Amino acid sequence: MTRGYVTEMFSSFQGEGPYAGRRQVFLRFAGCPLSCFYCDTAYAREPRPKFCNLLRPDKKTRKRNPLSASEVLDCVKALLSPDLHSVCYTGGEPLTPSSAGFVKEIANAVKETGLRNFLETSGCSARAFASLADCFDFASVDIKLRGHQAVQGEDSYEALYRNELECVRIAVERGVETVVKVVVLKGTPAAEIEEICRDLSGFEFGLEERGRGREKGRGRGREKGRVKFVLQPVTAPRSGAVPSTEELFELSEVAGRFLRDVAVIPQVHKFLGVL
Numbered sequence: 001m002t003r004g005y006v007t008e009m010f011s012s013f014q015g016e017g018p019y020a021g022r023r024q025v026f027l028r029f030a031g032c033p034l035s036c037f038y039c040d041t042a043y044a045r046e047p048r049p050k051f052c053n054l055l056r057p058d059k060k061t062r063k064r065n066p067l068s069a070s071e072v073l074d075c076v077k078a079l080l081s082p083d084l085h086s087v088c089y090t091g092g093e094p095l096t097p098s099s100a101g102f103v104k105e106i107a108n109a110v111k112e113t114g115l116r117n118f119l120e121t122s123g124c125s126a127r128a129f130a131s132l133a134d135c136f137d138f139a140s141v142d143i144k145l146r147g148h149q150a151v152q153g154e155d156s157y158e159a160l161y162r163n164e165l166e167c168v169r170i171a172v173e174r175g176v177e178t179v180v181k182v183v184v185l186k187g188t189p190a191a192e193i194e195e196i197c198r199d200l201s202g203f204e205f206g207l208e209e210r211g212r213g214r215e216k217g218r219g220r221g222r223e224k225g226r227v228k229f230v231l232q233p234v235t236a237p238r239s240g241a242v243p244s245t246e247e248l249f250e251l252s253e254v255a256g257r258f259l260r261d262v263a264v265i266p267q268v269h270k271f272l273g274v275l
């Protein structure tokens with residue numbers, strides 16, 4: 001049985017994107033190869049934390065890492081609530097080489113209980129994503145901009161971008177409900193958003209031609225071929241990085257020229273004061 005490193009497990013409301021406000025059990029996996037300047041979970045980038053915090057409303061306990069998939073499943077069961085939407089696999093980054101197999105084992109076990117799985121990833125590894133995409137009902141893939149400083153150098157940025165796009169292509173093609181999120185900053189070039197949306201539109205319309213845009217994914221009752229595209233204004237760790245309303249209107253309009261499902265959604269968990 002695979003064992004892996006988890007930073008924390010808790011129940012809360014989804015704070016980002018079109019599923020904001022949905023109740024989820026969060027599994028925050030340890031480690032992340034990127035270094036976004038706005039990262040609000042820097043503590044989860046430590047790849048081998050000694051303990052995993054299990055945060056329940058009534059008490060906080062610690063589990064010694066590395067954990068087995070069955071230990072994680074027991075914690076998921078302890079965190080269930082009647083309003084649950086899905087189990088969210090987040091980070092850090094769940095697709096690191098040391099976490100991907102572990103994530104897959106947990107996701108399969110969770111799926112067998114009848115619960116739905118929701119993956120949040122930076123899209124850093126299309127290979128890892130391909131190996132476990134079928135376990136997931138929802139995938140939210142980030143696309144990093146050059147200004148995020150996620151990686152150093154243009155070659156590394158290009159490699160990351162190609163992986164992110166490939167993750168989206170795989171998710172759409174396999175009928176996983178797909179969210180693409182881009183954190184936007186003051187001064188984010190409209191041309192950069194245009195390039196991303198143009199690339200994404202190739203996946204949407206390619207599928208529409210084959211499936212007339214209403215094809216259901218493998219009998220699971222999902223609409224296939226549609227990307228929910230979210231522009232998320234940065235929750236700035238430093239003043240001056242937040243885009244203006246005028247900038248958000250412009251970026252949203254640029255995206256809308258290429259994609260049909262476009263939204264501007266800030267992080268809402270910060271307003272709710274939850275994790």
Ligand code: SF4
Nearest residue numbers: 032034035036039092
């Ligand atoms: S990908 Fe996520 S966890 Fe990793 S550095 Fe960026 S914001 Fe932080």
